[in-house]
Amino acid sequence: MSAPRPRYSDEQFKSLFEPGGVIVAGASTHPAKFGFTALHNILANGFAGRVFATNLEGGDILGVPTVAGIEQLPDGEADLVFVCTPAGANESVLRACAAKGVRAAFITSAGYGEAGEQGREAEARLVALCEELGILLAGPNGQGLVSTPASLCAQIVAPYPPAGGIAIASQSGNFVSSLMNYAVQTGVGISRAVSAGNAAALTVGDLLSWYGRDEETQVALGYVEGVADGRRFYDQVRAVSEDKPVVLVKGGMTPGGQQAAASHTGSLASEGRVFEGAMRQAGVCRAATIEEAFEAAATFATQPLPKGPRTIVITTAGGWGVVTADAIWGSSLELMGLPDDLRASIDQKLPPRWSRSNPIDMAGGETRDTIPEVLEVVASHPEVDAVVYLGLGIQSNTARGLMTGRFYPEYGLERIADFHQRQDRRFATAAAEVSQATGKPVLTATELALADPNNPGPATVRETGRLCYPSANRAVTALEHMWRYSQWRQRRGLSV
Amino acid sequence: MPTLSEADSKKLLAAQGIPVPTEEVASDPDGAAAAATRIGFPVVAKLCGDGIAHKTERGLVRLGLADPAAVRDAAAALLGAATPEDGPVGVLVAPMVSGLRELIAGLVRDAQFGPCVMVGLGGVLAEAVADVAFGVAPITRVEAGEMIDGLASQAILGPLRGEPAVDRERLIDVLVGLSALAGDPSVVSVDLNPMIVSAGVPVAVDALVEVAGAGAGGGR
Incomplete structure (x- = not known):
């Protein structure tokens, strides 16, 4: 199936995400104003293109000589204008920008569709004007955009995330910020991010659709409250799903949330179950929360897609395994039985007290090389589709206790703490290497990812570029998203 | 919104491969009794006409009629209950379809997503x-x-309790059949409620098709 005809050309999207130069219209000398923050963030995060700024009084801001009017800027040097001027000034700003060759505008100004009848009329005029001028219109009332391949941080919120394969389109600017905070925390990075604001012209669906064509993006992540044209949105995300995964959070699924959405973006939430059905049919991974959405997207961006549901849990402690087995049982994944030959292989590596079933509970029988070896033999088994590994970081956790006590480093504590930490680094590296070698997902989960992110276990998982899941249940949820998407593709004869 | 009679609704659905009971429309009590004899007892008798949408609420459904006399009496009572607003009416005679489970299915035209097929318990x-x-x-x-x-x-x-599983392929037939009707702009909505699962097959024992008004040309 082909996607609906894009509202904007790929050249216009390139002007938005990879501009040669940017104009900040309405730059401010006051550090608390959006017009200052936007210019600051563009300059401070390494944007390589030219940066221009307008300010009615002229003068220097952050080393950029401002001009009073766009007319004074050189021709053909900027592709994107970041608009921080009051709504009333925007028509003349945009006309002047178009004359200078600008092809895309991000408009932060409020006072449009969210501001009553007059605002809605102003928004309609803005849309018509940009159409007349051939300018891609993002916003208004948005918080900005990020494009890491261009080192572009054109936003009035924070943070600037690490580079990676997740592209974000959101009706809520603050959720963009939340997701980028997760990117900073976990190290799983972002390609593009746009706060769509009122989405007067450029919609979340248009962005997701372009992310499908964007070579820098591996997975598209959206937040919507309502969509203006459900059928078009459906056709757009469905076409993306055929190329790469789409993760979506839909706000306003309950009457309470719908009421909040109406006053937030003025969009009417469509009937929940029709939306739900349409998204399932389109292959979209629906997440209930923003952290679930981020973790699903991060998993798609960093793990191979499972070809089947058969999952093995490897754990160093019984209780963790039991609860994880429950989570898998309650999902569409399969807590597979241990094949006889695999059981026999593990018998070679562990003393007889290990569980001899799935979850594979090593029950403290592991020695120096056991964990990497068991990971390898389990993931390599042809019947196994996915692995969840629990218990990373406990040796370093013990080391931390030794290192913070008053006896350290005497009594041989330094040597043993070093050993413990080295082991966890090995285990984290082994999990990533085994996954790469086998083409199967291997998810590592420990609360230490949050409780002690500098623990060498989770820290090394981050260094491998992967997500260390804060709990086994969250790993299982992320893995199930992958399996559902894999099934959706397989049923349609698409590659996995 | 105008509707098709139950008999015409089912004809439209049967043409799309949706299982419906073998049934007949009779114009008088004797014809109803004869139809029931051909179908086999027990039967159900319902008043049938283009304008009749809420049969149960109006008491226009008689279940479990075991012999010709019962059918004749029920048919006379149903025809007597018709009002002038109902337009031309007849008595629909159908076999009693039995099963523990009921499903619903339908076609709706959603303001956001356009024509959508629905299935449910x-x-x-x-x-x-x-x-x-x-x-x-x-x-x-x-x-x-x-x-x-x-x-x-x-x-x-x-x-379930001695009954076989719902025949997945036949239920898929129903949904794909409803989907095919979405392409007909004169069909505004379809409501199969209930479908009784009989020997695993979901049978539409009642059906209501809403059609676009004369000259309205479809839409919602």
Whole structure:
């Protein structure tokens, strides 16, 4: 199936995400104003293109000589204008920008569709004007955009995330910020991010659709409250799903949330179950929360897609395994039985007290090389589709206790703490290497990812570029998203 | 919004491969009794006409009629209950379809997503359970299967108290048949409520097709 005809050309999207130069219209000398923050963030995060700024009084801001009017800027040097001027000034700003060759505008100004009848009329005029001028219109009332391949941080919120394969389109600017905070925390990075604001012209669906064509993006992540044209949105995300995964959070699924959405973006939430059905049919991974959405997207961006549901849990402690087995049982994944030959292989590596079933509970029988070896033999088994590994970081956790006590480093504590930490680094590296070698997902989960992110276990998982899941249940949820998407593709004869 | 009579609704559905009972429309009590004899007892008799949408509420359904005399009496009473607003009417005579499970299915035209096919759990608990799944028409057989998998009450679709599992392929036939009707702009909505699962096959024992008004040319 082909996607609906894009509202904007790929050249216009390139002007938005990879501009040669940017104009900040309405730059401010006051550090608390959006017009200052936007210019600051563009300059401070390494944007390589030219940066221009307008300010009615002229003068220097952050080393950029401002001009009073766009007319004074050189021709053909900027592709994107970041608009921080009051709504009333925007028509003349945009006309002047178009004359200078600008092809895309991000408009932060409020006072449009969210501001009553007059605002809605102003928004309609803005849309018509940009159409007349051939300018891609993002916003208004948005918080900005990020494009890491261009080192572009054109936003009035924070943070600037690490580079990676997740592209974000959101009706809520603050959720963009939340997701980028997760990117900073976990190290799983972002390609593009746009706060769509009122989405007067450029919609979340248009962005997701372009992310499908964007070579820098591996997975598209959206937040919507309502969509203006459900059928078009459906056709757009469905076409993306055929190329790469789409993760979506839909706000306003309950009457309470719908009421909040109406006053937030003025969009009417469509009937929940029709939306739900349409998204399932389109292959979209629906997440209930923003952290679930981020973790699903991060998993798609960093793990191979499972070809089947058969999952093995490897754990160093019984209780963790039991609860994880429950989570898998309650999902569409399969807590597979241990094949006889695999059981026999593990018998070679562990003393007889290990569980001899799935979850594979090593029950403290592991020695120096056991964990990497068991990971390898389990993931390599042809019947196994996915692995969840629990218990990373406990040796370093013990080391931390030794290192913070008053006896350290005497009594041989330094040597043993070093050993413990080295082991966890090995285990984290082994999990990533085994996954790469086998083409199967291997998810590592420990609360230490949050409780002690500098623990060498989770820290090394981050260094491998992967997500260390804060709990086994969250790993299982992320893995199930992958399996559902894999099934959706397989049923349609698409590659996995 | 005008509706087709139950008999005409079912004719339209049967042409799309949706299982409906073998039934006949009679114009008088003797004709109804003769039809019942051909169909086999027990039967159900209902007043049937283009304008009749709420049969149960109006007491226009008689169940479990065991012999010709009972059919004759019921038919006379049903015809007597018709009002001038009902227009031309007849008596629909149908076999009693029995089964423990009821499902619902339909076609709706959603303001956001356009024509959508629906499937769900039916019966007296349906409203409380509210287990339904939608798909955007047109749907493929694979997508119809995914809708069925999207229902929460999977256990109810399996073998149940001596009855076989719901025949998945026949239920997919129903959903794909409804999807095909989405392409006809004169069909505004379809409501199959209930479908009784009989020997695994979901049979539309009642059906209501809403059609676009004369000259309205479809839409919602």
